[in-house]
Amino acid sequence: MPFLELKSIRKSFGENGSRTEVLRDINLSIEKGEFVAIVGYSGAGKTTLISLIAGLLAPDAGSLTLNDLEITAPGPDRGVVFQNYSLLPWLSVYENIYLAVDQVFPNWAPAKKQQHTEAHIAMVNLSPAHDKKPAELSGGMKQRVSVARALAMDPQILLLDEPLSALDALTRATLQDEIGRIWSQQKKTVVLITNDVDEGILLADRIIPLSAGPGATLGASINIDIPRPRDRKGINHDPRFKEIRRAVINYLLGAGGHRHTTVSKKLVLPDLEPEDLSVPPPMIGGRRTPIRRHEIKRETVEVE
Amino acid sequence: MNKSKFKFDWLVLPLFGIGVVLLLWSVFSATWAKELPSPMKTWEKSRELILSPFAKRGEMDQGILRFTWYSLVLVAKGYAIALLVGTPIGFCLGLSKTFSKTFDPIIQILRPVSPLAWLPLGLILFLGAGKQASELGALFTIAICAMWPTVLNTAVGVRAIPQDYLNVAKVLKLSRTKTLFKVLIPATLPYMFTGFRLSLGIAWLVIVAAEMLTGRPGVGGFLWQEYNSLIYEHIILCIITIGVVGFVLDRLMSVVEKRFKTA
Numbered sequence: 335m336p337f338l339e340l341k342s343i344r345k346s347f348g349e350n351g352s353r354t355e356v357l358r359d360i361n362l363s364i365e366k367g368e369f370v371a372i373v374g375y376s377g378a379g380k381t382t383l384i385s386l387i388a389g390l391l392a393p394d395a396g397s398l399t400l401n402d403l404e405i406t407a408p409g410p411d412r413g414v415v416f417q418n419y420s421l422l423p424w425l426s427v428y429e430n431i432y433l434a435v436d437q438v439f440p441n442w443a444p445a446k447k448q449q450h451t452e453a454h455i456a457m458v459n460l461s462p463a464h465d466k467k468p469a470e471l472s473g474g475m476k477q478r479v480s481v482a483r484a485l486a487m488d489p490q491i492l493l494l495d496e497p498l499s500a501l502d503a504l505t506r507a508t509l510q511d512e513i514g515r516i517w518s519q520q521k522k523t524v525v526l527i528t529n530d531v532d533e534g535i536l537l538a539d540r541i542i543p544l545s546a547g548p549g550a551t552l553g554a555s556i557n558i559d560i561p562r563p564r565d566r567k568g569i570n571h572d573p574r575f576k577e578i579r580r581a582v583i584n585y586l587l588g589a590g591g592h593r594h595t596t597v598s599k600k601l602v603l604p605d606l607e608p609e610d611l612s613v614p615p616p617m618i619g620g621r622r623t624p625i626r627r628h629e630i631k632r633e634t635v636e637v638e
Numbered sequence: 639m640n641k642s643k644f645k646f647d648w649l650v651l652p653l654f655g656i657g658v659v660l661l662l663w664s665v666f667s668a669t670w671a672k673e674l675p676s677p678m679k680t681w682e683k684s685r686e687l688i689l690s691p692f693a694k695r696g697e698m699d700q701g702i703l704r705f706t707w708y709s710l711v712l713v714a715k716g717y718a719i720a721l722l723v724g725t726p727i728g729f730c731l732g733l734s735k736t737f738s739k740t741f742d743p744i745i746q747i748l749r750p751v752s753p754l755a756w757l758p759l760g761l762i763l764f765l766g767a768g769k770q771a772s773e774l775g776a777l778f779t780i781a782i783c784a785m786w787p788t789v790l791n792t793a794v795g796v797r798a799i800p801q802d803y804l805n806v807a808k809v810l811k812l813s814r815t816k817t818l819f820k821v822l823i824p825a826t827l828p829y830m831f832t833g834f835r836l837s838l839g840i841a842w843l844v845i846v847a848a849e850m851l852t853g854r855p856g857v858g859g860f861l862w863q864e865y866n867s868l869i870y871e872h873i874i875l876c877i878i879t880i881g882v883v884g885f886v887l888d889r890l891m892s893v894v895e896k897r898f899k900t901a
């Protein structure tokens with residue numbers, strides 16, 4: 335009996351005339367305690383899929399069940415880490431998390447709520463930023479607050495929507511390790527949405543590709559039978575890793591229809607290269623300074 | 639160097655501007671506008687009102703700040719009513735499409751109506767109140783004229799709340815009241831305060847008209863009385879007072895507004 339089950343889910347947006355189908359025939363079942371990664375193109379419908387599971391959107395057809403109960407509305411049993419952090423900017427780090435704790439555990443004594451909140455701030459190493467407002471935090475710190483808030487709700491399932499895609503490579507690696515560590519401690523059921531195949535393979539038990547939209551659908555799930563703990567440096571040379579990676583990318587390329595000649599991938603290279611002085615400055619307006627490689631946020635590579 | 643430039647910008651240049659206007663004023667009063675009192679004459683005639691600003695010699699012969707104080711008290715009351723009525727209306731407009739479609743047209747029609755048009759209606763409405771009628775009528779006029787910026791800005795602010803914040807409220811299953819106080823109001827505050835500031839400006843504009851028509855003691859009432867007694871210097875004094883007070887109020891409100899902008 336799967337813990338989370340999605341059956342023949344369909345979801346379209348728009349009015350009758352210009353209606354586009356975003357997700358088509360989505361089937362997914364996840365066992366308790368599993369860590370599942372879903373990879374897909376930008377705009378494929380990953381956030382839509384997470385919103386459906388979270389209950390923020392209703393499907394046009396099909397059924398979603400969590401623990402055998404139909405998902406009809408959002409609730410704190412599903413902790414969501416939104417793609418854009420979604421912290422309330424007028425509350426400090428502590429208050430953002432406390433709001434969630436206070437709501438989910440209304441019967442706890444205030445001291446216990448406070449201690450629970452502090453413990454989760456400490457878990458993501460943010461104790462020094464305890465009283466800062468979100469505007470005073472870096473992207474990675476906001477992301478960690480968002481993760482801490484979701485975990486502090488002690489949800490049955492954790493839904494992570496591209497939690498790391500806005501970060502630079504070094505912070506990204508650190509937070510990947512942090513998510514891996516937290517998962518191995520808490521053994522929560524996790525759905526991780528990502529656009530980075532390597533990240534999915536590094537962290538998850540299973541990886542499932544989502545084809546390009548419109549009408550995106552999930553491909554076959556691939557078991558990641560690489561033993562844990564996985565070492566991010568060593569894993570690149572693991573033949574099994576390469577095999578899984580190729581399978582996922584092949585699916586994404588093959589099922590992507592019009593997109594099947596290119597792979598678009600966010601760059602994860604650290605900024606080791608000098609400024610590219612060969613790029614001429616624009617004639618009118620625009621930036622005068624040369625472009626550094628790390629500022630190129632996306633690269634498209636031709637493949638045969 | 640930088641600092642002195644700064645001082646030049648906000649001290650020397652504005653003083654120069656005031657000097658230019660004073661000069662033009664003197665020239666005009668000396669040439670073609672003979673009825674217009676010169677700056678010197680205005681000062682001489684107004685000295686007593688300014689130098690003992692809180693004196694009270696009679697109902698309509700009081701220090702200028704005493705008059706200002708009466709006006710401010712009345713404005714404060716009318717403004718408070720405007721905010722208390724306007725903010726909830728703004729929230730309803732922002733939250734409910736049906737409410738908005740129902741009442742937006744009538745609001746757009748009532749909004750441009752001048753205080754001069756509302757005041758007689760206010761006086762009629764409170765005719766039964768006897769001696770209080772002029773105060774209640776004035777309050778009614780201030781409230782109904784000053785309300786609209788608060789109403790409209792609050793509505794815009796509520797509509798502009800990012801979906802993300804609402805999603806947080808939904809995922810946490812916040813109750814309606816908690817959503818209102820923990821999410822909707824804090825998210826709307828910056829817009830609300832812009833509305834509050836504009837409303838205060840209008841309330842101060844309306845007070846003068848209301849006092850002139852009702853003859854209540856206050857800067858506006860005093861201005862009208864001095865016009866009738868042909869003491870034109872005091873009219874100018876009143877204009878300057880009204881302007882300065884309005885400016886100070888606006889500055890105070892924008893300080894408050896800025897505080898909430900960063901939130």
Ligand SMILES: Nc1ncnc2c1ncn2[C@@H]1O[C@H](COP(=O)(O)OP(=O)(O)OP(=O)(O)O)[C@@H](O)[C@H]1O
Pocket residue numbers: 347348356374375376377378379380381382383417496529547
């Ligand atoms: N509320 C909505 N109304 C209309 N169309 C929408 C809505 N939300 C999403 N879409 C459309 O659905 C498609 C999928 O959007 P979605 O946000 O799920 O993509 P995504 O896979 O999360 O992309 P990214 O990786 O960039 O976050 C897009 O084409 C988008 O335009």
Ligand SMILES: [Mg+2]
Pocket residue numbers: 380381382417495496
């Ligand atoms: Mg997304």
